[in-house]
Amino acid sequence: MRNSTAIPLSSEPNDPDPDTSSARMSGHTRARLGGWIARFWLLPVGVMLVLPVLAVLAAALQWNAESADIVREMALTVLPEYAWTSLLLCVLVAVGTLFLGLGSASLVTLFDFRGRRQWEWLLLLPLAMPAYVSAYAYTDFLQFSGPAQTWLREALQAEGRMLPEVRTVWGAAFLFIVTLYPYVYLLARTALLERATHLMEAAAMLGTGLRTRILRVALPLVRPSVAAGVALALMEVLADFGVSSYFGIQTFTAGIIKAWVVMDDHIAATQLALVLLATVALLLWLERRARRRMRFASSRGQRQGGTQGRVPVLQGGRAMVAHLLCAVPVVLGFAAPVLMMLRPLLQGLELDQEVMWAQFLPWAWNSIRLGLSAAVLATLLALALAGSARLFPGRMTGGLMQLASLGYAVPGAVIVVGLLLPVAALQAWQPEWTIGGLVTTTVLGVLWAYLVRFTAVALQSVQGGYARIPASQDESARLLGIGGWRLLGQVHLPLLRGPVLAGLLLVFVDVMKELPATMVLRPFNMDTLAVSAFQLARDERLTEAALPSLALVLAGLVPVILLSRSLRRRNG
Numbered sequence: 001m002r003n004s005t006a007i008p009l010s011s012e013p014n015d016p017d018p019d020t021s022s023a024r025m026s027g028h029t030r031a032r033l034g035g036w037i038a039r040f041w042l043l044p045v046g047v048m049l050v051l052p053v054l055a056v057l058a059a060a061l062q063w064n065a066e067s068a069d070i071v072r073e074m075a076l077t078v079l080p081e082y083a084w085t086s087l088l089l090c091v092l093v094a095v096g097t098l099f100l101g102l103g104s105a106s107l108v109t110l111f112d113f114r115g116r117r118q119w120e121w122l123l124l125l126p127l128a129m130p131a132y133v134s135a136y137a138y139t140d141f142l143q144f145s146g147p148a149q150t151w152l153r154e155a156l157q158a159e160g161r162m163l164p165e166v167r168t169v170w171g172a173a174f175l176f177i178v179t180l181y182p183y184v185y186l187l188a189r190t191a192l193l194e195r196a197t198h199l200m201e202a203a204a205m206l207g208t209g210l211r212t213r214i215l216r217v218a219l220p221l222v223r224p225s226v227a228a229g230v231a232l233a234l235m236e237v238l239a240d241f242g243v244s245s246y247f248g249i250q251t252f253t254a255g256i257i258k259a260w261v262v263m264d265d266h267i268a269a270t271q272l273a274l275v276l277l278a279t280v281a282l283l284l285w286l287e288r289r290a291r292r293r294m295r296f297a298s299s300r301g302q303r304q305g306g307t308q309g310r311v312p313v314l315q316g317g318r319a320m321v322a323h324l325l326c327a328v329p330v331v332l333g334f335a336a337p338v339l340m341m342l343r344p345l346l347q348g349l350e351l352d353q354e355v356m357w358a359q360f361l362p363w364a365w366n367s368i369r370l371g372l373s374a375a376v377l378a379t380l381l382a383l384a385l386a387g388s389a390r391l392f393p394g395r396m397t398g399g400l401m402q403l404a405s406l407g408y409a410v411p412g413a414v415i416v417v418g419l420l421l422p423v424a425a426l427q428a429w430q431p432e433w434t435i436g437g438l439v440t441t442t443v444l445g446v447l448w449a450y451l452v453r454f455t456a457v458a459l460q461s462v463q464g465g466y467a468r469i470p471a472s473q474d475e476s477a478r479l480l481g482i483g484g485w486r487l488l489g490q491v492h493l494p495l496l497r498g499p500v501l502a503g504l505l506l507v508f509v510d511v512m513k514e515l516p517a518t519m520v521l522r523p524f525n526m527d528t529l530a531v532s533a534f535q536l537a538r539d540e541r542l543t544e545a546a547l548p549s550l551a552l553v554l555a556g557l558v559p560v561i562l563l564s565r566s567l568r569r570r571n572g
Helices: 002-011 018-059 065-076 079-110 116-122 131-142 147-156 169-205 210-221 223-239 242-247 252-262 266-296 317-347 353-391 395-405 412-429 435-441 443-467 471-479 485-495 497-513 516-521 529-538 542-571
Strands: none
Touching (some): 018 266, 018 395, 065 266, 079 116, 079 169, 079 223, 079 317, 116 317, 131 147, 131 169, 131 242, 131 317, 131 529, 131 542, 169 223, 169 317, 210 223, 223 252, 242 252, 252 266, 252 412, 266 412, 317 542, 353 395, 353 497, 412 435, 412 443, 412 516, 435 443, 443 497, 471 485, 485 497, 497 529, 497 542, 529 542
């Protein structure tokens, strides 16, 4: 009996069942084949996403006497003004978003007062307001013939200008601060919730005063988060075209569009794009470095079940001051611009409603179809990239994921130059080819630019969804015979419906608000809401610009609502 039982036990690994061995080899072959297929298609996708940046960087290698002369001329004329204006804007916005974002985050996190939970999400509303839309609203309201100065002249029986000009560097900095401070607010508040409240409670038990607890315990914990938020805000400032162009401020982005579109000077536009790209790369490095340092604020101290460490309760006059401090950024960054744009629409000032609506509907349709097309394509790309990295991990898939994630940090003006450079070179080499016309006279070029910039947005959402799917589920599915791309379709997709939908909506809204790439690359006679609002405001038709601007704000409320709901679920 012992021999009879030993024979099959010893022979099982040496003489396996042919069907089992064949199935195992077939599964292994399919996995290897799937991995090679993934790498085969990922390569052109990666090239498509990074080509604009590579084209701008490659232009730096084509240095010649003409390039040197143009750079020397720019250094003597426009470059110092571009550099000084951009630097001044960055300094002002950094200081303003630091104080406004960190102050509001500290107020609603480290203190308790009636209505605090409402302010937690109301402070996010300025994220829905594009800075250039606020610029149109404030300009219309505060200009010499606007309501504010008219009321002041009538009330004071005075003449002349009663308020300072808003179209200045200081006015632009103010608009950027009140619309971009939520970047700092979000990251600072998250860091404070994770560790600061509990450590402040421990410090209070040791007899430490409130001021010392805030300055010595809470604020040092959020320095990396604040630095990351300020870096994100500054990247938005450097990428802006609407405010700088409308206010006549000489920044790098405005200079790039002017050099390429108005002056038809490709070399000057390329050199300015290189400088801007290097500056953004430095800010991106600082932001990544700050995020790596955020690891010390681990989630182990995060409140669970909606409980929170005891915080000081504000009542009476102190509570009123807290409400006032929370209301200021919300009013200046969201409520006031919305009311300023609603005023001419409600009063019907200088506005032919029938003509305006006849124009508005085509603008809205163009924005919606471009937004939906780009959102679907970007989400599919993000899902394929993240799925490939999950199913076939390796250096190539990981590297392409990193490259695709950098697209959102690249300003739209740099992407425009990076797309048009190879198209112009190819058209000069083969004039009979029509690829240049396909990029510049159809939606192909603008969709390409959208994918380069906004695939990162969808990718971040999909990656967040994958982080919540344990690897054990993949192993269980493989044991049941589900592997390769079937695993993505049958297991991952049902679990990623929420993140995929969120990424789709976020890309759609970002495309709706995108201005420089849309304005330069869109086909002729295809205006969008963003382009129409900018053109109307540039022509001083600010009343007519109110309707498309309000539509952009309404679209921008979608990600804010999603974000506020996510924060409420996370914090209990």
